[in-house]
Amino acid sequence: MADQRVDEAREPLAGGAAFEAAGPAGAVVGDDSVSAPFLPLAIPVQAQHVARQAARWARVLRPPLLVCALAPVLVTAAQIWARGEPLALATLLLTAAAVALVLAGAGLLDAYLEHVRIEHLYELDPASSTARAASHPLSDLVGSGIPPVEALRAAVALLLVGGALGLPLALLGGGWPLLVLGLAGLAVAFFYSATSFALKRLPLGEFAVLLALGPGLVAFTTFAQRAAMTPERWLLGVALGFFAAAIAEAGNLRALAPEIRDGRATLARLLGRGRARLLVAGCLAGAYIMLLAVALAPSGPHGALAALLAAPVAAVPLTGALRARGAPAMEMVVTQTLRAYAFFAAWLVLGLLLGGLYLHVISAIGPA
Numbered sequence: 001m002a003d004q005r006v007d008e009a010r011e012p013l014a015g016g017a018a019f020e021a022a023g024p025a026g027a028v029v030g031d032d033s034v035s036a037p038f039l040p041l042a043i044p045v046q047a048q049h050v051a052r053q054a055a056r057w058a059r060v061l062r063p064p065l066l067v068c069a070l071a072p073v074l075v076t077a078a079q080i081w082a083r084g085e086p087l088a089l090a091t092l093l094l095t096a097a098a099v100a101l102v103l104a105g106a107g108l109l110d111a112y113l114e115h116v117r118i119e120h121l122y123e124l125d126p127a128s129s130t131a132r133a134a135s136h137p138l139s140d141l142v143g144s145g146i147p148p149v150e151a152l153r154a155a156v157a158l159l160l161v162g163g164a165l166g167l168p169l170a171l172l173g174g175g176w177p178l179l180v181l182g183l184a185g186l187a188v189a190f191f192y193s194a195t196s197f198a199l200k201r202l203p204l205g206e207f208a209v210l211l212a213l214g215p216g217l218v219a220f221t222t223f224a225q226r227a228a229m230t231p232e233r234w235l236l237g238v239a240l241g242f243f244a245a246a247i248a249e250a251g252n253l254r255a256l257a258p259e260i261r262d263g264r265a266t267l268a269r270l271l272g273r274g275r276a277r278l279l280v281a282g283c284l285a286g287a288y289i290m291l292l293a294v295a296l297a298p299s300g301p302h303g304a305l306a307a308l309l310a311a312p313v314a315a316v317p318l319t320g321a322l323r324a325r326g327a328p329a330m331e332m333v334v335t336q337t338l339r340a341y342a343f344f345a346a347w348l349v350l351g352l353l354l355g356g357l358y359l360h361v362i363s364a365i366g367p368a
Contacts, residue, residue, distance in 0.1 A: 056145050057154075060111050061104050064338055068247065069103040070096055071345035072217035072240050077225070078349045079236060082301055082356025084363070085227055091172055095224045098165035099185075099217060105158030106189035110200075112151045113193045159189060169224045178223040181216060188212045200248075203267050209248045214241015232294055232301070236348075239290035243341040246283035250321060250337045253280055254330035280321035284314055284337075287344065303355020310343035 073096050081087045166182035188208050192199045199205035218237030222229055252268035253276050268276035288311065295304040317336040324330050 060108060060146060060151060062107050062111075064335075064342075065107055066100050066103060067338060067342045067345065068213050068244050069099040069217070071341065072214065072237065073099060073221045074349050075236060075240060075345060075352070076218045076221040076233065078352035078356070079233060079301065080222070080225055080227055082303070082352045082359065084356075084359070085225075088172075088225060091169065091224050092221075094165060094169055095221050098162050098169065098182075099220070101158050101162030101165070102185060102189050103162075105155045105162060106192060108151055108155035108158060109190070110193040112148055112155060113198075115148055115151075159186065162186075172224070173226040174223045178220060181220045181223065185212055185216060185220065188216075201265060203265060203270055206245050206248050206252070206267060210238075210241035210245040212241075213244035214238055232297070235290050235294045236304075239287045239294070240345070242283045242287035242290060243337075243344060246280055246287070246317075247334060247337045247341065249276070249280045249283055250317065250330065250334045253277065253321065254327050254334060277322050280333075280337075281318055284318050284321075284340075288314075291348070301352055301355050303351035303353075303358070304348055306351025306354070307344050307348040310340060310347045313343045314340040316340065 073092070077087060077092050163182065163186045166179065170176070170179040170182070188199070189212075191197070192205070192208070199208045215234055215237030218233055218240065219229055222233055249268060252266045253273070255266070255268075268279060271279060288308070291304060291307050294300050295302055295307075317333050317340055320329070320333040320336060324333050
């Protein structure tokens with residue numbers, strides 16, 4: 001089906017048919033008799049083709065998931081600046097690019113492997129229309145028009161480029177701790193979906209998400225800035241990790257729908273639907289508990305309390321995780337959890353920056 005859609009997407013560009021349709025009635029576009037005023041009509045057609053290709057790749061790359069990569073980097077940078085420590089902007093941009101490319105590559109690899117798994121499922125049981133209808137939404141490559149082999153090549157390229165960017169970060173001052181963290185992050189990104197022992201299909205694989213997308217990225221950003229990990233940064237990392245784990249748990253809860261046969265043995269499947277719902281709620285609550293532990297400490301960044309303004313947004317996926325029924329409804333819970341994470345991180349960054357700005361102003365004024 002994906003190949004057929006690729007052919008259909010390419011037909012408007014074959015044989016100059018698109019240019020002929022764009023030209024005036026009776027004009028033979030592509031002939032030497034075409035006057036100059038009509039030649040620029042080719043530009044919008046090419047632009048539309050580029051836009052369609054970009055939309056297809058964006059669908060597979062899932063840009064909203066980049067929040068899970070960029071939020072810990074931005075929160076750590078804001079906390080470092082708020083504490084009055086030097087912040088290297090060039091290093092920060094390189095760090096953000098590295099983690100974003102690795103997460104994008106991991107997501108693309110996951111989409112490719114899901115597509116292969118679903119196709120294999122159809123080969124084993126082609127008469128199962130229920131499994132077919134339920135599994136199609138789980139494969140981002142289905143309907144995108146991107147050949148699976150191209151997606152695999154792009155995934156490998158993104159992982160390699162993102163990993164390679166960690167080398168200059170280590171040379172710029174991160175040292176061996178950053179190099180070790182970078183290699184560990186690459187391993188988690190690859191083994192999250194790849195091989196028959198993929199973390200996403202094993203019990204407690206969600207803890208790998210919590211550690212990698214929480215304290216792991218916070219430590220990676222901290223070491224890249226030549227700073228030291230403090231209890232405050234560890235707790236902020238755990239808070240962000242809890243939110244990332246909530247997204248993963250919501251996805252696992254969605255996969256508990258009886259018509260979806262994905263072969264997972266996740267913690268949510270072992271616990272059962274009722275306890276899995278509480279697990280999602282516990283991850284969301286854990287994020288805010290860790291935030292309060294940081295912000296209410298005597299010397300903590302009190303401006304971080306601004307993240308509590310995102311609590312009403314988090315209430316939507318919380319109630320959805322406890323009450324939603326069926327895979328389509330649970331898909332909305334995943335989306336709303338990701339949205340709540342974006343609001344949580346945005347308010348946290350803003351609160352840290354405002355609190356740091358206040359301290360910087362007080363320090364500049366000096367004692368009266």
